[in-house]
């Protein structure tokens with residue numbers, strides 16, 4: 001491609017302790033956790049709402065926050081707070097009340113105990129409340145575009161806002177973009193998709209239908225051959241549909257995303273007609289909501305201080321610097337038409353995420369949280385889910401605040417201090 005040199009001065013929007021890029025489950029929790037520690041925080045989100053895949057992507061329910069056997073909690077902290085705030089709007093079913101298999105789990109039983117169905121509009125309201133109460137400054141409709149580096153650190157992030165290009169500076173930056181957008185521009189080594197093939201997990205365009213005759217569907221849906229995966233939401237006639245796959249979409253490439261999203265729209269029409277024509281109970285159902293962004297399961301993974309392995313997830317390696325615990329299976333969707341499905345390897349009842357996996361190589365004032373942490377692509381299959389992403393975000397925000405308060409580099413913070421603060425804030429580490 002021909003290159004054009006473009007030099008210009010950009011307005012400095014502000015100076016912060018912490019700038020978080022990406023307002024999805026990990027980013028909101030990172031921003032709230034650091035602001036509650038007294039930090040001046042800017043949260044930058046490219047869409048018009050907070051919540052990431054949970055809202056603009058219409059992904060749900062929240063996957064389990066319990067161990068593999070569904071007996072004891074693994075994720076609490078800000079996740080629990082979000083659930084209890086949603087309860088005030090009657091916009092959630094608490095995980096304790098969701099058994100598997102059931103309509104809430106699309107009749108899947110393996111690893112599907114204790115999920116949390118929620119209403120994505122009320123989640124937007126809850127997240128708005130949490131960031132404003134914590135004093136986080138939020139810029140939606142603003143996209144991280146690039147960064148200016150100095151001595152192996154990010155000095156400024158360059159943001160494409162509706163009013164033009166802006167920049168912001170901070171002591172620490174947290175990349176919660178779901179595509180490691182900041183890391184990739186900050187010279188952090190990254191790789192895409194699976195290590196072997198470079199192919200990502202497939203994408204899916206989520207949608208909701210309302211007006212389902214749930215009693216009729218319940219009798220039918222438990223059959224093994226039922227055609228489309230639909231998850232009951234907190235209201236009795238409304239379902240989220242998570243079904244077809246678009247293969248090989250590169251979410252770090254505009255053309256690939258555009259083409260993938262276009263194919264996915266056609267798949268929504270197909271899935272809807274299968275539901276209406278072939279699924280008892282859906283005869284009068286209508287599409288009421290289609291995600292505004294394509295559901296991207298996997299894009300870049302960063303290289304960091306420690307790469308979590310499949311073996312760590314299978315054995316439940318208990319890292320000394322653990323910052324989160326999870327128990328959901330390695331849910332790696334087939335990367336091509338020819339492959340078979342998910343959950344190929346059994347996980348430990350509880351497995352652990354170390355702080356070092358949030359620390360990228362080559363950039364000393366950046367943390368990464370959410371589905372792009374340093375982890376083998378198969379191993380991240382479970383911990384890419386939203387409760388784990390929230391737990392990682394909470395840990396990253398807390399760590400950034402501790403580093404800023406003590407005037408220490410992110411790599412040198414006292415892990416014991418971080419863990420004690422997380423436990424104080426309701427996080428489970430054992």
Ligand SMILES: Cc1cc2nc3c(=O)[nH]c(=O)nc-3n(C[C@H](O)[C@H](O)[C@H](O)COP(=O)(O)OP(=O)(O)OC[C@H]3O[C@@H](n4cnc5c(N)ncnc54)[C@H](O)[C@@H]3O)c2cc1C
Nearest residue numbers: 022024025026046052053063144178295296370371384386
């Ligand atoms: C189809 C599908 C089904 C899934 N099913 C489930 C499920 O049932 N339960 C479950 O718990 N998990 C599920 N997941 C996984 C889960 O949704 C994600 O892994 C999780 O949302 C990851 O959180 P995150 O914060 O890392 O990233 P995201 O949710 O992707 O959030 C990233 C945010 O960053 C923003 N962003 C991106 N680039 C920029 C930029 N340059 N500048 C500013 N902002 C930017 C995005 O707009 C987004 O808001 C599913 C995922 C998909 C795609």
